[in-house]
Amino acid sequence: MMRCGQALNAALHEIFERDERVYLLGEDLLDPYGGAFKISQGLSTKWPERVLPTPVSEASIFGITAGLALRGYRPILEIMFGDFVTLGLDQVVNGIAKFRAMFDDRVTVPLVVRTPMGARRGYGPTHSQSLEKLLIGVPGITVVTPSECHDLGAMLTEAVADDEPVFFVENKVMYGRPNRRPEGGRIGELACHEGEGRYPALTFSGNGFGPSDATIVTYGGMLPVALDAATELILEHEVFTEVVALGRILPLDLEPVLDSLGRTGSLVSLEEGTLTGGVGAELAARVQAEAWSALDGPVLRVATRDGIVPSARSLEDEALPGVEDVVAAVTAVGTRVGG
């Protein structure tokens, strides 16, 4: 089974092979190094003129990437750590996200920003963050959040083909993990239903999508935590939940969440970003407005504690959401009425 990093690398090779408008920009991309996490390995050898190593200046390379996109290219920008996206946000907020509307639909900015977010490698406060919450506050971009169970190659290919600017948020722990795909509608013991569209959500169930106690909504690198929690709840307590792994968080893909909520009546959000003003907050607000009567109780959020991500492993573990936090939240949202 391919690891997630290998799957992304293979997809990049295919994308480069198929479309000569595709360029790759970023820091330390050239072989033999091939990018900090090796996702870009081999590209500079095969297509030296289309892999553009850049200075360590995110603000400028976001701008150059935008320029390429405006001129009809399909550039991919690799930002070495998701934390560094902040350095280029002015280009995103005041340019990339707005050009299409400001120029009355006469231009598009079809670029892809690939970047790894996430902790659990002991990299400390400035290399471990999950900053998707900053991105979902920017109207005009698309934020795609593949997990280790998504078809990573297909999603990246769709992102490059997308006419909108796409942030393709990867996760650094995911790179080394196998890209597990559903076989016969299952991944392991869990039934897995893949949704529709470019960036489909995956919905998991331990009881063949029968009635369950809660829906755990998550994305990206938190999926294995959610699946471990769901499995523990079944094995230890015979409590069944569904897990929804969103493939796109901006615009927020609400339909699979509402679909699952119809079978569960309770919602727990799980994200690796810090709690306040996060993806879970947006999700909770949207769900209560759209499906109040489907909710048996309040939506609970599980997220990283507000504050820094410490370097020390033990402290990092305390700050980040784990299986036990998800189990506690599901237990807290309670047993369904009549369920």
Next chain:
Amino acid sequence: MVLTREDANSESALLAEWLVDDRTEVRKGQPICVVETSKASIEIEASGDGTLVQLVVAETEVELGSSIGLIAQSDADLEAAKARLEHAAPAPATDAGPRNVTRKAAERAAELGVDVSLIDKPGFVTAEDVEAFAAAAVRSEAGGPAETDVLLDGLSMENVTLPAIFFAAKDAGVGALDEAFLAQLRADPAAFGALSSEERCEAYRSHGAVIGEGVVLGAGTAIVAPRVVLADGVEIGAHSIVRCEEVFAAGEIAWTGESLKLTCRRAFIGAGTWIAANVQVGGGGHRDPWATFVIGELGFMGGEAFVNVCRPVVIGREAFLTMRSVLLTHNIGHSVLEGFENRFAGVVLEDRAQIGVGAVVYAGCRIGRESIVVSNSYVVSDVHEGTLAGGVPARTIGKASRAPSSARQVELAKRIVDELEVMLRLSGIETAPLANGVRGFELTGAEGPGRVAFVETLGKGATVPNGAGETVVLTLDAAGDAPPGCAVLDLLGRRVEGEGGVLLDSVREFCRKRGIRFDPGPWRYGRGLV
């Protein structure tokens, strides 16, 4: 081979992948594994020629400075390496295979002496699965179902309210016809069907059947069964064919439309059940020992519904089997020994379950209490209690109902009263609002006097209208005594208190069509106003 520092800011690295199999020959400089650190993923090269012995499995985090493998340069080295591996390394396979048995299931399996590996099921094995497996094993070890089990074939009656007529008529002897009469019936049912309804009822009665008051047998209809039990007011539609190998029994005012075709070993039709025209109960295997058909009280079967009975079909109280829906208890196919499915199993609809128009429920399925199967679905697995299921094959879509707020319940109840008044007016019956702002109306024309009121909470302080004629009070909370001279319909408790006449029947009938059926169950509503 020791994992060395590859960048400045890591104390450990992920051994992502071995590029060379364990115990294979490597040459110095050959890449043997991939290691990931914070900023880099690096191939580690063999430090010399020899046989690689892996000390760490792939996808584990390795501390810098620790050994990940050995390169054995002689047989002696290899033996030493193996020995070191056996001593040092913990057994790598601590979790052998996927763990899919819940803790409760494991405990239950130990109690019941069940080998969980024999439970053939995708996904997780729960305590319920273990219990079902154990129960099935007991049945098959006993050499088939016990004799007492034949009637319902061991199906669980949880959430199923069996009709009173089932208990009244299931025992041998009840309503048994004498042999000669039965032989005559079997020989020429058409001749018997040509008699008047009264003549046929009297003939059954005088030959041993239990036939209540006011039973009506439609033109041409003959019931051919060794035992016949018909409670008061049962009507069987014209041109019906009823052939039971053991017993045919129907509860008070059970009603069937014309051209009912019912063939099975035993049939029990609950009191107040309504069966539309052209319904067929039977099909293949209707003489099988387990061919029992039971439909609970206040049941409903829509036109052209088809129920195959070669194993028990048990339908609970107030369940709906709507028009053209199909329940199957077996399939016809090729040999099971060649791997084709060949199934014989009962079907259970728990109380208040609803099967949509044209839906099909396959052998062995159980439709949970108060669940709904949407029209044209094909059900191949159990539908859980309270769920809305649909599709081909059917899947859970959501909940079958959502609890309305109490404020909403008040609004809905008021609307029922208002709609009843509108319907009466449109039927030419004069009404007027009640005094004192009480929601409801009174009959002011020839049908009166009488009144219908909605009083949210009955009891102390409640204003309840009264006067000559009938008073029917609908309420959401019947706590306290019913006011004298009133008939009270408790809409949430679904109970009727007090006596009434035409007006009470009218309101009951109107509520029935809005899904509110009351206890005591079957009642005469033919004399209502609507």
